[in-house]
Amino acid sequence: MSSAPISTLFLDLGGVLLSDGWNTACRKKAAETFALDAREMEERHHLTFDTYEVGKLSLDGYLERVVFYESRPFTMEEFRRFIFSQSYPFPDMIELIRKLKEKYGLKLAVLSNEGREIQIHRIQAFDLPSFIDYFIVSSFVHLRKPDEDIYRLALDVSQTPPGQCAYIEDRPMFVDVARKLGIQGICHRGYATTKAALAGLSLSLESA
Structure with a gap:
């Protein structure tokens, strides 16, 4: 469990909230x-x-x-x-993140490697701005994961200490890079395990 409350979630898009864009x-x-x-x-x-x-x-x-x-x-x-x-949403994950944001007042940011036009289509088609606060995308910022600078940029934009950030990502290497910078990393394998990992960071939809 983190020593301070998590206030910001960084979210990979493909494989976490949506299908991969062009795999x-x-x-x-x-x-x-x-x-x-x-x-x-x-x-x-x-x-x-x-x-x-x-x-x-x-x-x-x-x-x-x-x-x-x-x-x-x-x-x-x-x-x-x-x-x-080819893109489609994962409704259970989207609903989980939406509800956690509402309950805990979280800041939400997409941290994604994606080409501009494909990403913009996905952002608009699935109404992501209705719950995502900002988008840190490789084609927008000219940096790609696993470059540490894109994670540092995410921290700068969020103005949140690393230990108060959690990052949900389906690629283990990218999770490892985030952890090296002090970010709480969750390697996404499915809805149930990620929900449990978030609960381990005191982000749960269950009543206390």
Whole structure:
């Protein structure tokens, strides 16, 4: 248990509150749907996606390199719509975080690696500003996890001591980096275990 009350939650988005935005499974499905060479697409993706995710390339620019480097029988807009359609929410996690915010007056921040257009779509489609206070996103701030500077930026923006912050993330390495900086880390494996871990930090919806 932390020595001071948790007042800020940093939340990964993909894998915690929402599905991943553009992961391996989504790309495989795209290759099947649009009859693309999956191996070539994946190689091109890995060569350039970091540039998109850190905000130095637009989604259209990324797609020009990965898909539209040659003529296709479908449009870029059709492919963009497919990408956006792959996202879906995890309602139980969203409801848990909403209720904890309401009960404890928490500040909530998304701390996410995501390309700009995909992230903006997800923010708007799932009405995240209705309960998230601010968004620290790799493509917005030009830093990516596990760079310690993006965590330091989150702390600076929140103006909360590290020990009063908790971070929910599904990648163990990213949790480890946060813990190194004094942030309370929760490695998300599912609703039940994360709810229990939050209760261990005195963030529980149960009556005392």
